Amino acid sequence: MSADVEARLRETLASLAADVEQSPSAYRRAQATWRRRERRRRVLLVVLATLVIGGADAVGLWVLNSGPEHAPVVFDGPAPVSR
Amino acid sequence: MGTGVRSLRTPAPAVAAPLPEAALDVRDVEREAAVTRLFASEAVQLQRLATLLGAGHEAEDLVAEAFCDLHRRWGKLRDPETAPAYLRSVVCNLVRMRLRHLEVVRRHAPGAPPDAGSAESEVVLREDQVEVVRALRGLPERQREALVLRYWMDLREAEVATAMGISAGSVKVHTSRGMAALTRALEGTR
Numbered sequence: 083m084s085a086d087v088e089a090r091l092r093e094t095l096a097s098l099a100a101d102v103e104q105s106p107s108a109y110r111r112a113q114a115t116w117r118r119r120e121r122r123r124r125v126l127l128v129v130l131a132t133l134v135i136g137g138a139d140a141v142g143l144w145v146l147n148s149g150p151e152h153a154p155v156v157f158d159g160p161a162p163v164s165r
Numbered sequence: 166m167g168t169g170v171r172s173l174r175t176p177a178p179a180v181a182a183p184l185p186e187a188a189l190d191v192r193d194v195e196r197e198a199a200v201t202r203l204f205a206s207e208a209v210q211l212q213r214l215a216t217l218l219g220a221g222h223e224a225e226d227l228v229a230e231a232f233c234d235l236h237r238r239w240g241k242l243r244d245p246e247t248a249p250a251y252l253r254s255v256v257c258n259l260v261r262m263r264l265r266h267l268e269v270v271r272r273h274a275p276g277a278p279p280d281a282g283s284a285e286s287e288v289v290l291r292e293d294q295v296e297v298v299r300a301l302r303g304l305p306e307r308q309r310e311a312l313v314l315r316y317w318m319d320l321r322e323a324e325v326a327t328a329m330g331i332s333a334g335s336v337k338v339h340t341s342r343g344m345a346a347l348t349r350a351l352e353g354t355r
Contacts (some may be wrong), residue, residue, distance in 0.1 A: 104208060
């Protein structure tokens with residue numbers, strides 16, 4: 083009985099599957115989709131990188147700009163005496 | 166093995182279009198060529214699998230989605246030879262998600278007509294085959310999946326387990342329960 087059911091199952095599934103056909107444009111549409119998504123991913127990556135770098139630059143400039151106007155940047159001790 | 170894990174080194178199919186983007190680097194070109202070869206060798210079989218699992222008219226879109234997913238994750242694939250198995254598992258997941266979505270839609274709209282996209286609605290089948298299809302549709306989705314992968318794709322238990330994302334032991338359970346339920350349902354129709 084089990085072998086009979088198995089044979090009927092195989093035959094039915096094969097009949098159903100045999101009727102399925104791919105449309106001629108299937109590949110073109112799938113390729114267009116994966117290329118579009120890849121492009122979008124790259125654009126998004128570039129935008130994110132630009133935002134992060136731009137943000138870091140802006141913060142750096144703001145910190146430098148918010149210090150005292152005539153304060154020495156590196157050395158804040160007295161100037162060495164020349165002999 | 167029915168469809169089998171085919172080599173990725175098969176000759177380029179007729180559908181392979183020249184790559185227009187000059188900006189694509191070598192790795193992109195290789196990936197594009199490999200996915201194209203896979204599409205030519207696996208897409209029809211995957212579409213049939215999706216249809217048998219209940220994807221109906223969306224089978225082609227689900228297969229395209231699976232290839233997009235493969236294209237995105239190509240670099241993370243440990244071995245290109247595993248790509249057909251990966252595609253099978255993605256298709257199974259997508260069909261499962263689609264069936265669950267339809268189930269939710271039906272639950273919230275009781276008057277909604279049943280899915281008209283099922284494969285058997287368009288295929289002329291013999292009376293005994295219609296009984297098998299009806300019995301199959303009555304099975305839980307996991308059992309139906311296991312039976313289709315085992316008896317139509319002729320996959321080994323380990324391959325079915327990979328496609329379904331479960332253990333080989335669970336595949337055995339689903340297959341035997343599915344066959345038992347199918348046998349009971351078919352005996353009831355006699």
